[in-house]
Amino acid sequence: MMILFRSETTKLFTNVSTWVIAGVAVLATWPMALSNAGASNLPADDPRLFSSEPIALKFQGFEMAGFGYVLVVVLAALWAGSEYGSGMQIRTSLMATPKRGRLFLTKALLLAVSVGIIAFITMTGTIIITHMASSSGLDPWELSPETWEHLGGVTLAWTLTALISFAIGSLARTAILPLLLITPLVIGIGDFLAMFWSGAKYLPVAAGASMYSHPAAGTYLTPVTGGIVQGLWALGLLGVAYVSFCRRDV
């Protein structure tokens, strides 16, 4: 299993798009967080702000999660879809590792670890920068337990969403379908739907957002319920993709 993990790691990280996506996620989100926090150096309840509802410290900075979130969806879609591109690399992969279940699980695990690391670095840096650049009153180097919980939540949400994107890409054998289905959810279609359909909070991205978003910013489940719902989405789709990956002709 370790030689397979090593081989798939080489495959993932010798693709230039992986580094571009990971780099842009981190290096674009951090300056945006700095700009966002520094540009409106106003008290959180200042009436000139778009929302004069004070945002609790433990939620500040997490609104910057959206940009990198889209990028990890792209990374996961490409990770699944690139196997089925014009080169049909999947045939080489399956000839090298005919134990298909093992290959699928290794690919999913590697993606989860990679996205988890990208998410954690991106969002931890974002939260620290947010508190450094604003007058939030929170020591950026001593984040509260609640903030750490939300950092864990956002990391888990990105990771589970990436796995959902990967599962759909594997099922469809293309990167296009997960991008079409998941990207709109990540950029807020779920929140929009939630305005007139209460069931929208059970959509995978909205459920995941329950783990790190301010409850007043949308219609959310409790963090634990949200995590379970998103986890079930990921597990269900990965299960279907696993069976399909193991059984179909290529």
Added chain:
Amino acid sequence: MIEISNLVKRHGTSNVIDDLSFTAHPGRVTGFLGPNGAGKSSTLRILLGLDRATAGTALINGATYRSLRNPLRTVGAMLDGPGATKGRTAKAHLTWIAQSNGIPVSRINEVLAMTGLSGASRTRIGGFSLGMGQRLGIAAALLGDPEILVLDEPTNGLDPDGIRWIRRFLRSMAAEGKTVLVSSHLMGEMEETADDFVVIAQGRVVAQGTGDEVRGNHSNLETAFFALTEGQTEYLSGRIDGVEQA
């Protein structure tokens, strides 16, 4: 040794492969021939564990491909070119393949040299010519120094020099005692290369044996091939634009 026994592959109601049986032996190049759509690639995909057979078996040294541990050390194969994404370099592509089967990475430079790609090891595969792509596929097949080689139409798109290189390469592999199975739809191309021939059409074997056995009473193997596959191609044999040709 490769043994295909009573192999059947059904898509819907039609049999792509219909009770196909043949054997490829060590130390010999076996030409697997047939017109486009005859079932050659489907047979090779089943042999390599990529497709499932409806019935019958396709075995490598008595075992299915999927049951082989580190299969690239036993079987090297190329289907449809290099089987690689375009954004990766040749060396990176060969590195992950080698790692997946516990093959020392030092072997990568050897196979790049054997296929004349040493100078292109750090070139992205998207920048490769058709011939370079074919050679990269062969380099990947050779990584595990396998005793069995399975190549699907390796001369597709190659220039005359490339075709000659492939012929010499296949003969040298057989001379080393390896089992070499090569598919082609061009009998003339295989005539100088293969020791044994298996000719299929519409999923069935229509002839097999040495060159002399397959040639029979025909003047050459190509004529024999056309006679054997007459009326079993994907298009109307002998007609162009609805006009019967001489």
